[in-house]
Every structure is written in C-alpha cells, then in structure tokens.
Amino acid sequence: MEYDFKTVEAEWQLFWKNNKTFKAANPGEKGAERPKYYVLDMFPYPSGAGLHVGHPLGYIASDIFSRYKRHCGYNVLHPMGYDSFGLPAEQYAIQTGQHPAITTAANINRYREQLDKIGFSFDWTREVRTSDPKYYKWTQWIFIQLYNSWYNTAANRAENISTLIAHYRKTNATFGPNQLTFDQLDEAAQAAVLMEQRLAYLGEAFVNWCPALGTVLANDEVKDGVSERGGHPVERKLMKQWSMRITAYADKLLEGLDHIDWPESLKEQQRNWIGKSVGSTIQFKVSGRNDVITVFTTRPDTIFGVSYITLAPENPLVTTLTTVEQQLRVNQYIAESKSRSERERMADVKRISGVFTGAYAIHPFTHESIPIWVGDYVLAGYGTGAVMAVPAHDSRDHAFAKHFDLPIKIVIQSPNDWNYKQASYDEKIGVCINSDFLNGIDVKDAIKKAIKTIAERNFGNPQVNYRLRDAVFGRQRYWGEPIPIYYKNEIAHALSDDALPLLLPEIDKYLPTDSGEPPLARATNFKTDDGHGYETSTMPGWAGSSWYFLRYMDADNADAFVSSQAANYWGSIDLYIGGSEHATGHLLYVRFWTKFLNDIGLININEPAQKLINQGMIQGRSNFVYRLKNENTFVSAGLKEQYDSIAMHVDVNLVTNDVLDTYAFKKWRADFADANFIFEDGKYICGVEIEKMSKSKWNVVNPDDIIAQHGADALRLYEMFLGPLEQSKPWNTNGLSGVSSFLRKLWRLFHQGNNNSFVVSNEAANRKELKTLHKTIKKVTEDINQFSFNTSVSTFMIAVNELTELKCNKKEILEPLLIILSPYAPHIAEELFKKLNGPNNQGISLESWPAHNEAFLQEDSFAYPISINGKMKMNIEFPLALDKAALEQTILNNDQIQTLLQGATPKKVIVVHGKIVNLVL
C-alpha cells in the first residue's frame, strides 16, 4: 500500500479540529500549570489573490517550533488571525460598489481553507479580525486611553491627562499673551492647551498628502517620494490631522532595543529611524542687532572651526537679517527654493546653492565676525533650521565652502594624512588644535567639555534631537476603524466607554464627498444622539496590528481588551516570525503601544516580543519562451541567439524542470493553438529569471496545487529544505521530488514484504541502528533550537536512507524517529505512530521529546589521517582513545608512523576532536 497522503492528511486535520488538540490553556484551565510559550506569526492581510507558496514559509517555521515546544511540555499559544482593514478591499469597493466587509469575508474564507490544508497547529478558538466590531471596539478604546494621556517627562512615563491639569494648577502655569492660568482659560483654550500634550492629538503639521489616494500617509508608508501602495506621488502639505506622539517614546524605544533578541540589522534600522543625535544648541548674536541665531550641533568640539552660519530658506530670521544690498538676491533665492518641490530637492542633493545675507554673527568665544548665509541644504524641519558651518570637518559645509570660496579652518588633527582641499575630515577621531581651551583634548572628550562649557557660559544648552516624527494617525478612507471622537462647538471630545464600538456607518459610495471630505462624511446620521458630528477620518492600517498580540491571550473577553490575569500569564511573545519590511512600521508601533499600555498599568511587559526572526522572501522563478518576430514559432532557449526572437513570460505551471509541456502550451491560449517549436535535443527548454512572485509574471505557485500533487507534508518539508529561513530565495518546484520520495521511503520502512503490508519488529535494536537514531535526535534537536530547519530535513533523509540500507523496521528505532519528525511532517508521523501503537492511540502525546544518548555516538575505532607539517600523508586505523595523552602515545608508538618519521621526534602532536592528527617536526 503506497502512502495515500490525501486520506491521511484529511483524517488528521479533522482529528485535530474535533479534539481541539492545539487549544492553549488560559490560567485556571487544565494545562495552564505547564510553563507558557507564545509563538506568533505576523497575521496576514487577506488579499483577493489568496496565498502563494511564499506566504506560508514563516508559518511553517513557527508551526514546527510550536509543535516542538509542545512536545517539550510547554503550554503553547500559537494563534492566527487577519489584519482585515485596508486599502485593497476599499479600492475594490470603489470599482465595484461591493461592500469591503463582503469581499474581506470571502477572502478570509479562502485564506482559511488554504491554511487548513497545510496542517497548522493554530488555536483557531482565538482567531481575531481587526475589522470585527468586537475587536475594533478595543482598538478605539486604546485610542481613547492615548487621547486621555500625556507624557510626563519628569516621571518619564505616560500619565492620565488629569495629572497634567493638576500640575498646571500647582505650578500656576500661565498660557497665551495674556498670561492666564489654566482655570482662567475658556473651554476652547483649555482644550487647545491639553491637545498639545495628549499622546493622541489633533494638530497642524506638515503631512504626506497623496492626491491620487486622497489621503495622508505616515512616513513609513512613503518610499522615495511615492506611496508604498500604488506608487502615487506624495506631496508635503500643512494639514490638521490626528497624530500619535510616538516621539515622546523615542528614548524608550531606542533603549529597549538593547534588551531584545531581534536581528541586528532590524534593530539598526529602528535606531536609524529614531535617529538620536546628542549635542548642544549654541547661540550666535547677530552683529549690530538684538537678534540671536540658535544652531544645533553634534560637534561642539569644532566650535573654533566655524567660518560661517547657514540658515534654512524657510527660517523667519532670514528676512529680518538680510541687509538692504542683499535683499533682492535673497528674496529671489527664497522664492526659487519654495518652488522646488520636496522631491526635486531630494532628487538633486548634489546641487549646491545658497546666497549671502549680508549680515554677520559674532562668535561667542572668539568674538570674530562670521558671515551668515542662506542655503537649502539646511532643513527647516530639523534642529533649529540653522547650522554653524565647519567646512574642515563636515562634508556638506565643505562642499558649500568650496563652492562659494569661504574659509576652511582646521581644528582637529587627523591621525592619517588628509588633504583638506579634497575632502572634509568628519570622523570623530583625533585631537583638537587651534581651539583655545579644547587644545590637545581627544575629540570624544572635547565634545563633552564643549557642551559643558557652552552651558556654563550661557552660550547654549545640551540638547538631544531625534529624526523620528510623530505618526500621522488619521486616514481619509472608509475601510478602517472610525476614530472615537465627536465635536461639540468644534472642540474634540472622546466617546465614553459605553458608546463603543463606534460602528462604521453605511454609505452609498466609497469615495470622498464632493466638497473633498472623507467618505464617512457621506453618512447622513453619523453623529451622537444629541446631534454632534463624529470625526470622519479613520485609523491607519497599523492601528489594529499594534496590539493584536494581546487580544489573542483573551480573544473573547467582552469586558476588557485583555484581562490582566491572561496578560500576566502570557507575558510577551517568546518567538515572533515575520517579514523585515515592517521594521519601521508595525514593529515600531507595536513597541510604542506596548510601552504605553505598560506605563498606564494595563500590562506588565514593556516589549511585545523577546525574540524575532525575519523570514526571507520567496521570490518567483519565471520561465520564458522565445517567439520569433512576426511568427507563431517558438525557439528553445539554447538556440535563441540564432534567431530574432522576443522573450515572453510563460505560465510556470506548464513547465517541468524548465522543459515546456508543448501540448499544454498550445491549449493555454487560443493564439498558441497552432504554434510551432524549434526544439533542442527533442525538447523545448525555457529561459529562467528570478523576479518577484506576481500574477502578471505568470510565476505564481499556489500551495494548493503542490498539496494536491505531493501532500502537505511534502510542502512543509520542502519549504524548509529550500534554504535558511532568514534568507531570501527563489521558489523552484524542481527539487520537490526529493522530499516527496523521502516520504515514500519512510512509509516503506514500515511497509515491507511482498504485499507491502504494515510490518514492524519488536526486536531490540543493534548498535548501528541506535547510532543512526541518536545522532538524528541530537542533530534535529540542535537544529530546531537554532532555527536551522533546512539542515534537519537533510538529517531525516540521511536517517531514512541509513535505516533502509540496514533494513531496519524496529519499533525501538522508528517510534522516537516519528516523534522528532512530527513537527515537520505531522500528518505522516502521526499516522505511522498510530499504526505502531494500535487503533486506540491518540497520536503522539505531549511531553514526549526523546533525548539522545551520547554513548551510542562514539566510534569503536577511527581511521585517522595522519599528516606531517600539514601535508597529509596516510590513513591509519586506531582504537578509540579516551583521553588525549593516551591517543598521542598510541600515535607515536605506531609502527607505520615511526617508519614515516625515520627516527625524528615530533615537536608537537595535534589532536582535534579526537580525530585529526598532525605531527609538527
């Protein structure tokens, strides 16, 4: 009987479902006394295209690990859900009028079907969908907590806004030009004052406005000046928008990275994104005026190298300072840089432009006069919009100074030869020179000393700047969580808890109103009972995903987003697997919300995930056919140079091992029905290219097809076998036959004799068989713990090959082998295990991971390659030596070696792993 994977897989999947095998126990339930382990995948957005073979890669890895941890006796939480709010469903709705909820539900059903076939051990009782009102009620609730909080920098944590009011009263803080106390302000003014401190706030800011999508986007949703989704141009626009004060958490987000086990490259990305710079402000008085220019610098050690000051064109001081003579040129320059869009300015960074204002500043230490320039390389939005230029030690200042022939003063002695005429020396290495009180001091110490001295002499203050900006939170879209805010006399108010969820209203069209308001403004009755209008923008895609890992812990709780009991039990995610493309998006926001929820005492963890692994992307492997120009004839890849041909994508499903199924090809499209072929070696060979997997490239491989042909276990094993988990790699169905035949060989180990009936032996295993088993257990256990799932698949193959050779069908060997195989290929492992243990067996139990025994791994004897001075000479058989000294003696006493040495005494005998030996003469 051959392995009938279709029946076996269906049976076991049904068994797991009916028995709720993978249900995780919450505190108080049976099983919760075991240690907990939380394995999470980044949940998918259910797109209309369904899963392709690249999507399950991370899910398979996390499933293997979850199953392994269960065998090790852990209470494993391994849930799955859907990030089901988002743009594609809305775009589809705009085109077809179909409600996004309907398409989303259909897509989810399809995803679920596909996922189920792979045999994952998800606890589906905890499924979440971000677009479900029962879920987004709590997303809205958390928003209100953020709205009602401010960041108390003194306490270094978020607190309720009431403590801010108390603080204002206690300190008699005054506001506005009339110096009114908080209680003297009217309601609107009080609201405005508080709004400036709330963690979720409505504020005016430059935002990324995408006219094509009709919405604003967060910084991480914009790449190279175009929207990440759709690639539409994005412009900077001043708008009133709901935002998240993530900048308040900049330091905590940075510091937390040191305590979590995430890929170094990803942590580095987050560090760069946060972009902390420590430095100082320095004030320069303007010669002959009362104005003061404040600059920000990270290199106060180079203060004596300042040869001019540059202001951003947008800096308001520019117009005040400019002298009458320079007025015309400066105004012209400002107008010019205004007309250049952000994108143009980014695109030609190399162009140096600027103009002298005619004014001079006074150096605080030397009292020298230094010219003040305007240049668009200085950004208005960062620091103070003004820089002190040190051309000798900053490359941009250097380029500017050379272009306009400004003086270059060297104030740091470089340890290597450096020619200031060619380049600036901006490394923070060396010793200060020509720098008064900093002379002779190492740069790193000089920075500290300069900051201190500047502060002492009141020339400026120590300051820390961040590149990180607050995250724009409102979206002018329909398919997202409504922001739970209403307006009364144009003052924003949060909804009360019992008014949640604020349901998404039904509207006639999923488009902005004619007056350009967001789609929600189309709903006629979208207001409170007493007639106050709700906020019409919705939340961004990352809102629901910023806390979903907590909801899984207590998915059905109607009274809280998560009970503290469940939150404390499950803690943080022990293993989180997902793509690195979320580095500066989801993975930053989820850390932000976690830290916030921790601050206000709702959870007791301050990082969402202890360990994170980025699975690599699976690329498509496209196949090409070559059509002769103006003919319906196709030439095989090897001969294409001899003809004038055009390459075109061909459906990879018509191709096996790069050989085209010409019959299927003719049926593929009507115009190919009478195609002719020029063969090589009687075959039509297709060209190959690695590209992104996409429908238009005809290189999408559907997991359903693989499963139908080879089974789920083969798919699981092969996805792992393809290469290291973290690495990006092309999908290539060609190699799949290898794992497929491995499964058949495994099955055959149990099914022997002429009629292929199930036969296993209860005989005791011999040493050779035990050695195979124990080395397999050892290697697979090590591999799982290091997440190198690819090599364990090889290990299984070796084991089965060896056992086949030994004709071993002994239960003593096969049973533990099935247990360690079961995380990888659960269906076949469970089926064979059950056959091994009789019809009443319930499958492989928990707490059943075998341990290897080192004693079986040792050799009786080794053939040692003996080399002399590194040159390999001969193989000599030795008995097993237990200690190094004895082995050395045995080697030296060996006759063959003595002959080889011809009486010489070696200086050194080198023994490694009791195996490799080298004699040094």
Added chain:
RNA sequence: GCCCGAGUGGCGGAAUUGGUAGACGCGUCAGACUCAAAAUCUGAUAUUGGCAACAGUGUGAAGGUUCGACUCCUUUCUCGGGUACCA
C-alpha cells in the same frame, strides 16, 4: 555617500565555529527492471592531467597569521537590503 548582510560545483545549499571542503537534495550520465514509457532501485558526478593507482589546482580577488583557513586579520571587487542634505 553612509550603515548592515552575502559571495562555496551545472543549480538550491552543508561544513561539529580554525581540523579530510562540497553533506543532503535537484539536475546530468551510466546501469537494472520493462515490449516500451512512467515510477522505482544501483552507481558515477568540483576541476585539470592520466587507461589507472595517483598527482596538481580549488570556497569572488590579492596578501597575512597558523602545523593547518570557507572560517581569523589587512586591502580590494561584485551583488542584495536599508537609509540619506538630520548638522
């Protein structure tokens, strides 16, 4: 420009972390079974020279450390990812 990561057979990739490079799989070649094909099984497969035993070369390139280097150090090239007038 800057910051990460990676370069190993025809291909995907191993290598106990400094110890016989190329495990395992694909592909290819040969053989067995078959009227034949598929499937399956067996063997070969880095490269050069040789009928052969064997010898030389070989982990992007060039040096270095070491008895011994894919692994460590220096220089350099190529590819992938991130990021950018952030002072």
